[in-house]
Ligand SMILES: NC(=O)C1=CN([C@@H]2O[C@H](COP(=O)(O)OP(=O)(O)OC[C@H]3O[C@@H](n4cnc5c(N)ncnc54)[C@H](OP(=O)(O)O)[C@@H]3O)[C@@H](O)[C@H]2O)C=CC1
C-alpha cells in the first residue's frame with residue numbers, strides 16, 4: 001500500500017490544479033472571465049485544504065505526550081474520547097466510578113491494533129464526582145501520579161427525566177453535584193498546578209441543554225446552564241495565565257445517557273430514548289471534541305439545524321421559544337396520559 005505524506009498530497013493537488021489550468025488554456029474551453037474565476041476558486045480550495053492540514057498537524061503536536069485527564073471514561077462519549085486521545089499519543093488518566101470497567105478499557109486500548117511507540121499506557125483513578133471529598137483526594141492522586149495535567153476533560157455526567165412537581169430536591173442536588181459541583185471541584189483542585197506553569201486547558205462537555213431548557217429535564221438543564229456559566233467566567237479569569245477553556249455543547253449522542261438517567265424519586269429511568277438512539281455517533285462527537293481541543297476553540301455547539309435554531313430563537317424571540325416549549329410539554333404530558 002502506498003503512503004503519501006501531507007506535503008506530497010499538497011504537491012499532487014497543486015499538480016492537478018496546474019494540469020487543469022493548462023488544459024483550459026490549450027483547448028480554449030473557457031473565456032477570459034471564467035479563467036480568472038476558476039484558478040481563484042481552486043486556489044481558495046487549496047489554501048483552505050492547506051490550512052486544515054496545518055491545523056491537523058498542530059493538533060497532533062499539541063496532544064502528543066500531553067497529560068489528558070478524562071472523567072466518565074467508562075462509557076459513551078468519555079470512552080470514545082479515550083480512544084481518540086490515546087491514538088494521538090496522549091498520556092491518559094481515565095476516571096470513573098467502576099475500577100473494573102476502567103481496567104477493561106485500558107486493556108482494550110493497549111491491546112488494540114493501533115500500536116506505536118508514541119502511545120502511553122493510561123493510568124486510572126476511581127472516584128465519585130458527587131462526593132466532593134473524594135474529588136479532592138482524586139485530584140491529589142492524579143497530580144502525584146502524573147505531576148502536571150495539561151488537559152482536563154470534564155465529561156462525566158448524568159441526565160434526568162421528570163416533572164418539577166414530582167421531583168425530590170435530593171434528586172436535584174444529586175444531578176447538580178455530579179454535573180456541576182464535581183467538575184467545578186476537580187477543576188479548582190487542578191488549576192493551581194496549571195497556573196504555576198502558566199499553561200493548561202480545561203475542556204467541558206455541556207449540552208444543547210446548557211443553552212436552552214426543555215420540559216421534563218429541569219435538574220439536568222439547570223446543571224448544564226450552571227456549567228456553561230461557570231466555565232465562561234473561568235475562561236475570562238484564566239486568560240492572564242494562558243489557560244484555555246473549551247465548552248462543547250452537543251445535541252443527542254448514541255450513548256447510555258438516557259438508560260442511566262434518574263427520575264424524580266431517584267430511581268433509574270432505564271429506557272433507551274428514540275432521540276438518544278438516533279443521535280450522533282459517540283465516535284464522531286469524540287473526534288469533534290478532539291479537534292475543538294486541538295484548535296483551542298472557546299465554545300462549540302455540536303447540533304443539527306433545529307436545536308441550533310432553537311438556541312438562536314431563545315435569544316432573539318424568547319416568547320416564541322417559550323410557547324414552543326409549552327406546547328412540547330403539553331404534547332408530552334398528553335402522550336403519557338397525565
Ligand atoms: N448522550 C447524549 O445525548 C448527550 C450527552 N451529553 C453529555 O455527555 C457527557 C457524557 O455522557 P454520555 O457518554 O452520553 O453518557 P453515559 O451514561 O454513557 O456516560 C456517563 C459517564 O459519566 C460517568 N458518571 C456518571 N455519574 C458519575 C459520578 N457520580 N461520578 C463519576 N462519574 C460518573 C459514568 O461513569 P460510571 O461508569 O461510573 O457510571 C459514565 O462514564 C455527559 O456530561 C452528558 O451530559 C451532552 C449532550 C448529549
Ligand SMILES: CCCCCCCCCCCCCCCC(=O)OCC(=O)COP(=O)(O)O
Nearest residue numbers: 159160207208209250251252306307309310313
Ligand atoms: C425559526 C424556526 C425555529 C424552530 C425551532 C424549533 C424548536 C425545536 C425544539 C428543539 C429542541 C431541541 C432539544 C435538544 C436537546 C438536546 O439535544 O439535548 C442533548 C442532551 O443533553 C440530551 O440529554 P437527554 O437526557 O435529554 O437525552
